[in-house]
Amino acid sequence: MKKALCMLSIFSILFCALCSKQEPAPVRSQFHPKISAFTTGQVSCLAPIRIVLTDQIIQAEQIGAAIEPSPFSFKPKIKGVAVWANDRTVEFRPTERLPQAQQFEATFNLRDIMIVEKGQERFAFSFTTVKQSIDLRLDGLSYEDSDHMNRQRLTGVIELADEQDISDVENILSAKKDGKTFAITWLEQQDNRKFRFAVTAIIREEKTSQLTLKWDGSPIGVDDKGEIEIEIPGLETFSILNGRAVRDDREYVELRFSDPIKPKQELNGLITIENHPNTHFAITENVIAVYSSSPFVGDVQVTVSPGISNVMGRKITAESRLTVTFEEFKPQVRFVGDGAILPTSHGLTIPIEAVNLRAITVSAMLINDQKIPQFLQVNDLKGDQELERVGQIVWRNIVNLDPTPNRLNQWIRYGLDISPLVAKNSGGLFRISLSFQRQHIACQCPETEESAENAIAVDPWDEDVLQERRYYYGENYDEYWTNRKNPCHPAYYLQWYDHDIQATQNFIISDLALIAKRGGNDSLFVAVTDIKSTQPMANVSLKVLDFQQNIVGSGSTNGDGIAIIKTSKRPFLLIARTQSQSGYLKLNDGSSLSLSHFDVSGETVNRGLRGYIYGERGVWRPGDPIYLTFILLNDGKLPTRHPVRFELYNPRGQLVETLTVTSSMNGFYTFQTKTQANAPTGDWLATVQVGGVTFSKSLKIETVMPNRLKITLDMHGKEELDAGDISGTLSAAWLHGATASNLDADIELKLAPMQTTWPNFADYSFDDPAITFEFESQQVFKGALNEKGVTTFSKRVAPTEAPGKLQARFTTRVFEPGGAFSTDYFNLPFHPFRHYVGLLLPDAGDPDRIQSDSTVTIRVVRVTA
Structure with a gap:
């Protein structure tokens, strides 16, 4: 019996030990010099x-x-x-x-x-x-087309904790109504974590019905499933569906109705919000956004009164009251703006903003002047890569904010004084970090034994421990993950993929504004001005480094703040210094400013030679003599009597004639040539070669017969055409004034791609580069003019698969009684679509690429033709 009790005790101890086994703490990495x-x-x-x-x-x-x-x-x-x-x-x-x-x-x-x-x-x-999880959010019901009030769609977003392939995500959702399964359209995805979807073609019936939306996370390994019932309002009902609090760039109350709302109606007095007398409204389909001049806080009481009209003129007949809750702002701190240069005119004060915080912790890393070139090898001035190699923490402080009670739940701007930092560390680049801890927040949190037990006790200045703790979740991963956005829980103060309370920004204290422009002769044009006054700065020392930090050029600015520096190798970095300040400008191609917003069209000067070819007319007949002149500006690059070679090619690319001259009249070289009477017509090519540079000009050799009839094509005064039925009037008259009665005529239409642009959206791209457009010529009209020399025509033109806006090219011929004809060419823009969608890609200095591993913002605009 004793033996059995002993064995049972040992087993119980082992069992308890196994039960109490915890997740091992993460390995604490030690510094390694390599x-x-x-x-x-x-x-x-x-x-x-x-x-x-x-x-x-x-x-x-x-x-x-x-x-x-x-x-x-x-x-x-x-x-x-x-x-x-x-x-x-x-x-x-x-x-x-x-x-x-x-x-x-x-x-x-x-x-x-x-x-x-x-x-x-x-x-x-x-x-x-990362532990995978699902967050499903619905926008609500909207309309596929405001002209068809019986067809609705439900939109929403699925946000995952970790990346997932779209093919797996598509199996998470299903939608049913009255036993019918609806297809779910996946509209867009962001970082393979945020997926926007739409349930379309939801038929709105006479009576109210229900749509069931189900989700099941098993396809992505998540034990989470459920369903939501969405009420589809009947056609006989016009009412408010719901309201919600929205905080985007601006906060507002979103009210969603069963029908599209009539635009441009007076809503003051029909929609009121308690304690918010100054409101204004924005209507989008069946949604009204209500904005206020004062911030929304806590529970907001909204009253919707009878009188609001839908697009059909039907009005809401019953009053509705609802409560919309604006949660407290999470404690946050942020910098104002993202610039890296801090002029001394700011008084060494950095503007920051905070919400619901009583204090913040501030630390600063210094990258001294000697290490900045090394830092810029892998960063720009705002970068954060490989900081440990070049920087060290030199300053820490706790700054009290102490907002008054009436300024809670709103962003408050403060000035962060860094003069104590600069007094001890003059020169260099500072990386300022802003953060806070649980005791610094102004939110009301319940104090429980559990929260006190889970609190992370970390010396805020013990950087090694702090870095470790920023990622350590211990055995309570699920609890920490769930509470990562709860300021009353320790998880809020850790770093997560989608949440980090710390704000960081780089600053260099300098009044030096630098502009540099590389020339084609290894020269660098540099201009230095004072940021505070914009005045030129003289006697500024300039040094140019290559990527290996070798000096490849130097100089100083003149009285106009300008210097021209000759560089021996490809420059990488420009350093400007005065007695008390420094400025830095990267010179690699990826750092150059984009010129997409400026008209900089022109030609690059090759080898310092500029030239131009012109003739005495624009068109020659076969057999005509051709007189061409070439103007050369060589700036002394070529010796006197340097040979200039002329070549003439026919449309088949065959060399027809070669001439070489060595003399000119003040840089004007003349060439006289001639084509044969039976020479092929088309575009001929004239080239001039001098000093290793080739200049060219296209020459039109055509058999030209002048028109004897004046032809007018009128599209009813339209300056642009739309897809569908196009119609117009054709009239003709003899050039001597007589009426071109009863003459035969035909009109041929050719559609060709053209660039789709609008003046207000010049930087947006509206054309689809993946579509190759081909359109065979169509005969729009063939027949005879009436006794007044006039006729009308109509033709349906509806091209498909167009990349964007097209150009309609009309070729009109009116035939004389003897068979000869006169020709007229007439072009108009042609819109194959009613609406166009334009994209504005980020401007990163190189129009042909987008930086990987970075957040990219693409602006979208829809334009009505």
């Missing part, structure tokens, strides 16, 4: 694991090559391959999606790729994968 950055914290299940080395290890041709054996080892194990992502970044790419909410311990063996000192062979670190 590593500047590594994967840590919370990462996507699809993300590669990276190690960034401090030095270049391989040559450019080795980038992308696999590394065998892999220098990575993981616990638990991960299948995949290690490759060189660039000349100093090693990337491990898993072959399968990693399990979610899994902590991995990793070891990187540096000896597999380089020679290191003893004790530096291995580097240990850890990371955790």
Whole structure:
């Protein structure tokens, strides 16, 4: 019996020990002199694991090559391959999606790729994968077409915690109504995490009905399912459906109605909000947005009175009251603007904004002047890459804000005085970080034993511990994930993929405004002005570095603030210095300012030679002599009597004649040539070659017969044509004034692509580059004019698959009794669509590419033709 009790006790102890086993704490990575950055914290299940080395290890041709054996080892194990992502970044790419909410311990063996000192062979670190979750939000019912009030659609958004392929997400949702399954259209996706959808073709019946929207997260490994009943109002009902609080760029109350609302109606007095007398409204289909001159706080009482009209003129007959709740602003802090240069006119004060905060913690990292060129090798002035290599924390402070009670729940602007920082650290680039802790917030939080027990006690100035704690969730991952946006929970103060309370921004204190322009002769034009006064700055020392930080040019500004510097190699960075300040300007192609908003059309001067070819007329007949003149401006680049070679090519590309001259009259060279009487007609090509540069001009050789009839094509005064039936009037008269009675005529139409532009949206792109448009000529009219030389015509033209706006090219012929004819050409813009959608891509200095691994904002506009 005693033996049995003993065995039972041992088993109970072991069982309890297993039950109390906790998730291991993440590996605390130690500083390694050969590593500047590594994967840590919370990462996507699809993300590669990276190690960034401090030095270049391989040559450019080795980038992308696999590394065998892999220098990575993981616990638990991960299948995949290690490759060189660039000349100093090693990337491990898993072959399968990693399990979610899994902590991995990793070891990187540096000896597999380089020679290191003893004790530096291995580097240990850890990371955790994101736990997948679903957040479903509905916008509400709207109309596919305001002209058809019986067809509605339901739109909404599914937001996931981690990236997921659209093919898996499509299986999450289903929609049914009266036993009928509706197709779900997926409209757009953002970062493979945010998916917008629409349930379309929902028929609105006479009586109110129900649409059931179900979701099931099992296709993406989420144990979450449910359904929502959406009420589809009957056609006989015109009422308010719901209201909600919206906080975008501006906060407003959104009221959604069963019918499209009549635009341009007076709503003052019909919609009122308690304690908000000054309101204004915006109507969009069946939605009314109500704005107020004062902020919305807490529960807002909204009254909708009878009298609001729908597009059919029907009015709401019953009063409705509803409560819309605006939640408290989460405690936040942010910088005002994103500029990196702080002029001294600001008094060393940085504008910041905070909401619901009593205090903030401020820290500053300094990158001194000597390290800034190294920093700019991988960053611009606003960058944050590889900071540990060049910067160190030099200043920390707690700043009290203490907002008054009546200024809570609204953004308040403050001035952050950094003069104590600058007094101790003059010169360099400062990276300012703003953050806060639980004791700094102005929100009311219930104090419970559990919250006190879970609180993260961290010395705010212990940077190593703080960095570790910013990612550590311990054994309570699910709880922390759920509460990551709850200011009363410790999870709010950790860093998540979609949430980080810390705001950071770079600043360099300088009054130097720099402009640089590279010339074609290895020269650099530099202008320096004072930011405060815009006046030129004289005697500013200038230094130009290449990418390896070697000096390739230097100089100083003159009294006009201008300097021209000769560079011996391709420049990378311009440094300007006075006795107390410095300024920096990157000169690589990706950093140049975009010229898309300016008219800079023209030609590039090649080898310093400029030339132009002209003739005495625009069209020649076969057999006519052709007199051409070439003007050359060489600025002394060529010696006297340098040969100038002329060549003439026919439309088949065959060389017909060659002439060489060595003399000119003040740079004017003349060439006399001639075509044969039976020469082929078309576009001939004249070229002039001088000093290794070729200039060219197209010559039209045509058999020209002058018109003897004046032809007029009138499209009823229209300056643009629309798809559908086009009609017009054709009239003709002899040039001597007589009526062209009863003459035969025909009109041929050809459609060709043209650039789709509107003056107010000149920077937007409206044309679809994926569509190749082909249109065979159509005969719009064939017949005879009446006794007055006039006729009318009509033709239906509706092209499909057009890339954008088209040009309608009409070719009209009126035949004389003997068979000869006169020809007229007439062009008009043609709109194959009623509406056009334009895209404005981000302007990053290079119009042919968009930076990867960055948030890209694309502006969209719809224009009615």
